[in-house]
Amino acid sequence: QVQLVESGGGLVQPGGSLRLSCAASGRISMYHMGWYRQAPGKQRELVATITNGGSTNYADSVKGRFTISRDNAKSTVYLQMNSLKPEDTAVYYCNCRSYGLGLNYWGQGTQVTVSS
Numbered sequence: 001q002v003q004l005v006e007s008g009g010g011l012v013q014p015g016g017s018l019r020l021s022c023a024a025s026g027r028i029s030m031y032h033m034g035w036y037r038q039a040p041g042k043q044r045e046l047v048a049t050i051t052n053g054g055s056t057n058y059a060d061s062v063k064g065r066f067t068i069s070r071d072n073a074k075s076t077v078y079l080q081m082n083s084l085k086p087e088d089t090a091v092y093y094c095n096c097r098s099y100g101l102g103l104n105y106w107g108q109g110t111q112v113t114v115s116s
Helices: none
Strands: 004-007 010-012 018-024 032-038 045-050 056-058 066-071 076-081 090-098 103-106 110-114
Touching (some): 004 090, 018 032, 018 090, 018 110, 032 066, 032 076, 045 066, 045 076, 056 066
Parallel strands (some): 010 110
Antiparallel strands (some): 004 018, 018 076, 032 045, 032 090, 045 056, 066 076, 090 103
16 A cells, blocks of 8 residues: 655746645555646546656646656655646646556645636
């Protein structure tokens, strides 16, 4: 069992930046990690993923603005969010999964609000 704890959310003005962190309770080097978000009244959607080999993938809506990274030694995944827009407002969730082992873990989420 892997427990994930997100932090770093908050209120920011349009054009501002935030850095989200996801701290895992155990080793994550073998897992694919990702960030997802869910806005009110909408389905949860992929924001960015990073494989256990370091390959990254981004939703078109955040390409060029968000950067996902991982520090396996610290069992932590980050999401650097720049040039934030009001439409980025959502609860952001950290995800940890292993397709081979059939494991899929979620954090409790952190609120990001982009508003003037």
